[in-house]
């Protein structure tokens with residue numbers, strides 16, 4: 250191959266129109282899921298301090314916010330329930346309450362926005378008094394099989410309410426198989442499972458744990474979430490979930506794990522979702538607040554990187570702000 254001066258790379262970069270002809274597009278809004286936090290009550294829209302631009306909504310408050318999200322063409326939502334600390338217990342039973350805030354929200358979205366995709370997070374950490382993702386044994390370890398029994402009940406409750414799909418995030422062994430069997434037995438063979446299949450024990454979940462009040466009271470999640478220093482086992486997690494019947498795999502977080510998304514893309518023909526987590530969102534805003542970058546430009550670059558790595562579905566707190574992000578992109582191009 251001839252190099253300079255025959256080959257001049259800058260020729261193809263001369264004008265915005267030439268560049269735009271050959272560049273990939275920002276993923277369309279239909280590829281996004283917006284993670285949302287719901288609390289009991291009416292007319293609630295409570296700012297989440299650690300995540301500017303994001304709120305805890307009561308079910309009716311969320312419906313209001315969904316009007317613009319739906320008009321933008323965002324694919325759907327991923328719903329997280331948040332309950333007061335004094336309602337939590339050792340095993341996370343409130344997660345299985347058919348009258349709980351998540352099933353209420355799902356029913357309301359189904360009624361008001363029947364075409365939105367509604368996934369629900371299936372994990373116990375926001376419902377246990379100790380903040381771990383399942384009941385603990387005497388030594389303080391999460392009991393795997395007791396957890397999956399509860400998670401299965403929780404998934405059936407969400408499916409009963411009309412969720413398009415459930416998203417198990419507890420990283421318990423066998424959880425996908427258990428959820429599939431439980432939902433099939435309950436007549437929900439059509440309900441999707443989007444497994445948080447490769448979910449890392451990450452320090453980028455901090456703002457979320459404030460939003461969902463789900464930080465572990467003691468210890469960390471390293472005995473169930475994957476290690477960022479052990480990529481082979483992390484990929485094996487996704488392979489196992491595929492074999493257990495997951496419809497969609499997930500890598501989470503996204504930005505430190507683009508290599509994992511790209512490697513998983515080569516190994517599976519299932520759709521891959523990437524979760525652009527709370528820390529990845531808030532750190533851009535924090536930097537922009539200090540004048541160290543433009544939040545929307547950084548968001549656009551992050552989202553493009555995630556799509557480039559091979560993700561089909563992007564779960565991101567930028568979803569409800571999609572038009573702002575695109576606006577930033579347009580300013581740059583012109």
Ligand code: PBG
Nearest residue numbers: 372374418453454457526527528
């Ligand atoms: C529940 C769960 C977490 C996130 C999604 N589901 C927190 C955790 O595992 O501690 C994090 C999402 C984010 O940071 O945006 N297990």
